[in-house]
Amino acid sequence: MEILQATFISSVADLAKCPPPDKPEFAFIGRSNVGKSSLINMLANRKQLAKTSNKPGKTQTINHFIINDIWYLVDLPGYGYASVSKSLKAGFGKIIDNYVLKRENLDCLFVLLDARLEPQKIDLSFLEWAGTAGVPIALIFTKSDKLSANELSKTMKRFKDVLTQYWEEVPPSFITSAETKRGQAEVLNFIDEVIRN
Ligand code: GTP
Ligand code: MG
DSSP states (O other): OOOOOEEEEEEESSGGGSOOSOSOEEEEEEBTTSSHHHHHHHHHTOSSSSOOOSSTTOOOSEEEEEETTTEEEEEOOOBSSSSOOSSGGGTTOHHHHHHHHHOTTEEEEEEEEETTSOOOHHHHHHHHHHHHTTOOEEEEEEOGGGSOHHHHHHHHHHHHHHHTTTOSSOOOEEEOOTTTOTTHHHHHHHHHHHHHO
8 A cells, every 4th residue: 555645733732622433544663752743654654744853752642644534643642751651551641541451443553662762661561451342452563663673573572472372372573664764665565464354
């Protein structure tokens, strides 16, 4: 699939104000500054569809875009920057909790992980929390342009080793770069397949 049309729809701080759940939806989440907004621009071949910044915490709302008139793409706020609760039960803040747990047309939540870092506590907590709640997840390792192939396979292996401790099956995973466009076709084809099934 190629993104031929990408249009901003809304930026809201409340699940109830999201567009009606009448289309397949794919959302992007991860720690602040992991590269969510940059990845969305890369997938859409746009420079400023989603707002990016080198200051963590740029995206604070639920941002819907309609793609090819068929599906919704969603840029979410980062977790682990603002007031993230220490207790797993309390979740990751009201906006994220409500959206992730209650958005009925959410077909896949892409969880972005910085390919340069070993598994971070907050990422593992998020994966455990969302996984336990039965949210459909895929992993995206971002900023791969900053690593050698060898370093990259080391991080991925470390992640998979940790995840297999509590997931029977490790979720689908992708390696991306907003700089080189690595992973663009793979992620879009995956979305296409999910929509068709
Ligand atoms: P918040 O909205 O604050 O949660 O951040 P975000 O996850 O949307 O991150 P954003 O896309 O704004 O990117 C954060 C910083 O990382 C920016 O300075 C980007 O230029 C940089 N960045 C993002 N993706 C990549 C990448 O693939 N490669 C490199 N080298 N830098 C990247
Ligand atoms: Mg952002």
